[in-house]
Amino acid sequence: MMPQITTIPARSGKATQIQKGQLIKLINTHGEQVIDTWAFNALDVTEFMSMEHSRVHLLKLRPEVGDTFITNQRRPILTLLEDTSPGIHDTMLAACDETRYKLLGCSEYHQNCTDNLSAGMAELGFKKQETPSPLNLFMNIPWTEKGSLTLGRPTSKPGDYIALRAEMDAVVAFSACPQDLLPINGPAQQPTEAHFQILSFP
Numbered sequence: 572m573m574p575q576i577t578t579i580p581a582r583s584g585k586a587t588q589i590q591k592g593q594l595i596k597l598i599n600t601h602g603e604q605v606i607d608t609w610a611f612n613a614l615d616v617t618e619f620m621s622m623e624h625s626r627v628h629l630l631k632l633r634p635e636v637g638d639t640f641i642t643n644q645r646r647p648i649l650t651l652l653e654d655t656s657p658g659i660h661d662t663m664l665a666a667c668d669e670t671r672y673k674l675l676g677c678s679e680y681h682q683n684c685t686d687n688l689s690a691g692m693a694e695l696g697f698k699k700q701e702t703p704s705p706l707n708l709f710m711n712i713p714w715t716e717k718g719s720l721t722l723g724r725p726t727s728k729p730g731d732y733i734a735l736r737a738e739m740d741a742v743v744a745f746s747a748c749p750q751d752l753l754p755i756n757g758p759a760q761q762p763t764e765a766h767f768q769i770l771s772f773p
């Protein structure tokens with residue numbers, strides 16, 4: 572039986588529960604969409620995948636295949652098992668929120684990853700306590716030797732995917748970043764949908 576495929580609508584968020592040992596495959600359907608990604612302990616959402624703890628655990632700014640992300644309690648939560656993209660992802664930048672768009676000149680409400688996370692978790696009956704710093708999959712933030720950052724164009728192609736294995740029972744949440752004021756989702760500045768599948772092995 573083909574595993575069910577779930578759509579993350581453009582500019583929106585979607586969360587799902589995944590059991591320890593299961594894989595979640597995230598597909599960059601149209602190629603240049605940044606996907607903010609979070610994982611929480613399904614039994615206690617105050618424990619979550621932490622980029623700052625994972626960076627010291629891995630001693631890397633950018634994860635590679637085989638690397639395991641850890642929580643704010645320094646326990647394994649997700650392992651990056653497969654990546655068909657060139658492997659350019661960001662672990663440094665905060666999720667966008669309404670204030671970010673106000674500061675960029677938006678006078679009306681703008682959809683944002685922070686609210687998408689809340690909505691995705693609420694759909695499953697979970698109440699988010701805070702917005703952890705996300706794993707920004709496919710987001711290209713090159714750095715210089717001096718430590719300056721730029722907002723780069725994603726290097727992924729349509730259909731590129733990432734497979735993550737759950738190391739504990741977890742709630743995994745994705746947001747197809749609604750950023751359309753800056754070219755972080757490609758020069759067209761047109762956020763697109765993405766998809767995910769949960770794969771189980773007997």
Ligand SMILES: [Zn+2]
Pocket residue numbers: 607666667683684685747748749750
């Ligand atoms: Zn965003």
